[in-house]
Amino acid sequence: MSDPNQISFAVSFLCSAFAACFAEFCTIPLDTAKVRLQLQKKVGVDDGVGLPKYKGMLSTIKTIAREEGVSALWKGIVPGLHRQCLYGGLRIGLYDPVKTFLVGSAFVGEVPIYHMILAALLTGALAITIANPTDLVKVRLQSEGHLPSGVPRRYSGAIDAYLTILKQEGIGALWTGLGPNIARNAIINAAELASYDKVKRTILKIPGFMDNVYTHLLAGLGAGLFAVFIGSPVDVVKSRMMGDSTYKNTFDCFLKTLLNEAKRFLRG
Numbered sequence: 001m002s003d004p005n006q007i008s009f010a011v012s013f014l015c016s017a018f019a020a021c022f023a024e025f026c027t028i029p030l031d032t033a034k035v036r037l038q039l040q041k042k043v044g045v046d047d048g049v050g051l052p053k054y055k056g057m058l059s060t061i062k063t064i065a066r067e068e069g070v071s072a073l074w075k076g077i078v079p080g081l082h083r084q085c086l087y088g089g090l091r092i093g094l095y096d097p098v099k100t101f102l103v104g105s106a107f108v109g110e111v112p113i114y115h116m117i118l119a120a121l122l123t124g125a126l127a128i129t130i131a132n133p134t135d136l137v138k139v140r141l142q143s144e145g146h147l148p149s150g151v152p153r154r155y156s157g158a159i160d161a162y163l164t165i166l167k168q169e170g171i172g173a174l175w176t177g178l179g180p181n182i183a184r185n186a187i188i189n190a191a192e193l194a195s196y197d198k199v200k201r202t203i204l205k206i207p208g209f210m211d212n213v214y215t216h217l218l219a220g221l222g223a224g225l226f227a228v229f230i231g232s233p234v235d236v237v238k239s240r241m242m243g244d245s246t247y248k249n250t251f252d253c254f255l256k257t258l259l260n261e262a263k264r265f266l267r268g
Contacts, residue, residue, distance in 0.1 A: 013093035020088025024080045029073035031080070033060040035142040038239040076141040078158035083134035090127035091120075091189050098123055110201075116194035124189025125182050132181055133174035137161045139242040177241035179250040184234035192227035199223055 024031075037054050054060040064072050099119040103111055128135070137158055144153050155161035165173050200219035203209050237253050247253040 007096075009093055009097060012096070013089040016092035017085045017089030020084035020092075021081050024084045024088075025077065028077050028080055029061060030057065032064065032073050032075060032142045033057050035139055035239050035243070036060055036064065038236050039143050039243050075144065076138040076158075079134045079137040079141065079161070082158070083131050083138060086134060087127045087131035087185070090130065091123045091185075092193075094123040094126070095119055095193055111197075113194060113198065116197055117190045120190040120193040121186045123193075124186040127189075128181050128185035129178065132178050133162070135181060135238075136174055136176055136242050137165070139239055140165075143243040177238050177250075180234055180238040180241055180253070184231050184238045187234060188227045188231035191230045192223045195226050196220060196223035 033054075034057070037057070037060055040052055040054055054063060061073065099111060099115060100107075102115045102119055137155075140161055141155060141158065144155070155164055162174075169176075196219050199222045200211075200215060203215050203218055204211060209215055236257060237250065240257065241247055241250060241253050247256070
C-alpha cells in the first residue's frame with residue numbers, strides 16, 4: 001500500500017470521495033461566506049445603501065448566523081457532498097493513473113513536474129465537467145440569503161433545485177458556468193496536486209521528517225494556500241456566472257467584474 005500504483009482506482013476513488021466529503025462538511029461555512037462575498041456587487045445598489053453588507057470572512061459568517069440562523073451557514077451542504085463525491089473522487093482517484101499513463105508504466109524515478117501539472121489539469125477538467133450540475137446547485141442555494149427581503153426563495157432544497165432548473169431552464173442550464181469552472185478547477189487541481197507532491201518531497205528531505213500524517217498535513221496546507229491564491233480570480237467569475245443569470249457569457253462576466261469592481265476582484 002506504500003506504492004500508490006498498487007491501489008485500485010475504486011479504493012482510491014472511495015477514499016478520496018470520503019475525505020473530500022468530510023472536508024466539505026467542516027469547511028462549508030467558510031465557503032458559504034466566500035460565495036456571499038463574491039456575489040456582493042448587488043448589495044447596496046438594491047437597498048439604497050452605499051456600504052457593503054458583508055465585510056470580511058468572519059464578519060460575513062457572523063452576519064449570516066445572526067440574520068438567517070447558524071444552519072444557514074450549511075446551505076448547499078447536500079449538493080456540496082454530491083459534488084465532492086464526484087469531483088473529489090475523480091480528480092484524486094484519476095491523478096496517479098493519468099500520471100503513470102503520461103510517463104509510461106516502465107518509468108523509474110521522480111516524475112517531472114510538467115507531467116504532474118498536465119495530469120492534474122486533465123483530471124481536474126474531466127472531474128468538474130461531470131460534477132458541474134452539483135456545483136451550480138450548491139452556489140444557487142448558498143446565494144439565496146443575499147436576495148432582498150420579501151423576495152421568495154427559489155428552491156426548497158437540493159433535489160427541488162435540480163428539478164426546478166431542469167424544468168424552467170432546460171438540461172443545458174445545469175452546465176451554466178462550465179467554462180470558468182473548468183478553468184478554475186483545472187488550475188487549482190494542477191496547482192494543488194503538483195505542488196503537494198513537490199512540497200512533500202521537499203519536506204521529506206528535511207532531517208527528522210518522515211512520510212506520515214503530519215508531513216501530509218503540512219504539504220496539504222502549503223499546496224492548498226498556493227492553489228487558492230492562483231485560482232481566486234477565476235473562482236469569482238465562476239460563482240457570479242452560476243449565481244447571476246444576467247451575464248451573457250464568461251468573457252462578459254470577467255470584463256464587467258474587472259472594470260466595475262477591480263478593487264474587490266480578489267475578495268473571497
